[in-house]
């Protein structure tokens with residue numbers, strides 16, 4: 001039986017997340033307008049929120065944060081502001097998830113305290129990562145990999161201390177030839193070439209990297225398996241594991257902002273005397289109330305898909321399909337919710353005096369990174385109908 005009942009401790013944690021989020025909101029506009037330039041350390045001390053601090057410590061110590069409570073905490077944090085992400089403790093970026101999923105015990109120990117970005121996307125390679133052109137060539141003489149190539153759209157690419165990088169050992173081997181490598185900032189030949197100016201999530205930095213004869217130790221191949229599998233895509237599947245794990249997290253980030261948009265809209269409708277009339281007859285309902293309730297229903301449906309993926313994670317069961325389902329559903333839901341809230345509130349919604357226009361821009365990423373909505377729907381169709389990649393791509 002699925003049970004989403006929360007303990008008193010869990011409810012206390014979620015209350016504290018909300019309190020912290022209200023503080024975050026005071027600085028949301030600053031982060032948005034100054035694009036990743038940090039204001040002074042403004043958030044309250046962790047000691048002000050002891051139970052939340054305890055939960056965060058658990059995560060630093062290895063809990064993935066992908067169970068029901070973890071995802072509700074993530075939603076609550078982003079109900080405050082996306083900039084909460086840049087205040088994460090070291091070692092909690094996407095590259096760190098890849099390290100935990102695929103690193104050897106020695107690699108996990110050596111790299112865990114560094115913040116690691118994840119660089120897959122290239123100017124000619126996005127949705128289909130098997131097209132990676134960046135190369136890694138082994139120099140047997142020096143026992144080093146020599147990396148050459150270009151990466152774009154690297155989240156946290158400026159502030160990260162290192163990166164998990166995808167490169168091919170042999171382009172003719174297709175996806176089987178692709179491996180991940182650990183590269184530390186400051187390694188000669190590794191340059192942060194650009195910081196993007198973006199539509200949304202401007203609190204976070206997004207960078208481009210160039211690798212020019214960048215030499216790294218042989219032991220920096222993530223997972224340590226140098227051989228290219230002869231058939232199938234064993235190694236590639238291994239590195240894709242990271243995304244199966246983190247897709248519900250991306251969905252929870254987006255839905256937290258969608259919930260913020262709904263709360264803001266509800267408050268203003270009530271201030272204007274709109275009777276949301278839950279339970280009343282449809283014939284007596286205003287158009288605004290009807291539209292708002294439809295958006296709330298979309299929110300609830302998306303939340304259930306996230307909770308189901310999280311519940312399976314807590315139960316130690318596979319949740320690949322549910323991860324894609326919740327990301328696809330939520331990516332579309334939060335676009336519709338934030339746009340619908342803007343339509344209901346009109347000029348108030350697009351004013352920079354409020355955060356709704358920012359949430360509208362910030363949620364767009366839910367349907368882009370870690371696999372677009374179109375790609376998630378393709379994964380879902382393949383899984384449900386038993387199609388192979390050759391059948392449906």
Ligand SMILES: Cc1cc2nc3c(=O)[nH]c(=O)nc-3n(C[C@H](O)[C@H](O)[C@H](O)COP(=O)(O)OP(=O)(O)OC[C@H]3O[C@@H](n4cnc5c(N)ncnc54)[C@H](O)[C@@H]3O)c2cc1C
Nearest residue numbers: 118119120121125126127153154155369370371372374393
């Ligand atoms: C702010 C931001 C942060 C990012 N962070 C990272 C990061 O940290 N690391 C990283 O490696 N990448 C990152 N990305 C890149 C992101 O993962 C890619 O943008 C995404 O995978 C899509 O790739 P693309 O932009 O090259 O689009 P394309 O692959 O060129 O796709 C263009 C459009 O076609 C659609 N499409 C493509 N193939 C198909 C298909 N077979 N069927 C149907 N539709 C299809 C796509 O859904 C999309 O709408 C980030 C992107 C952004 C915007």
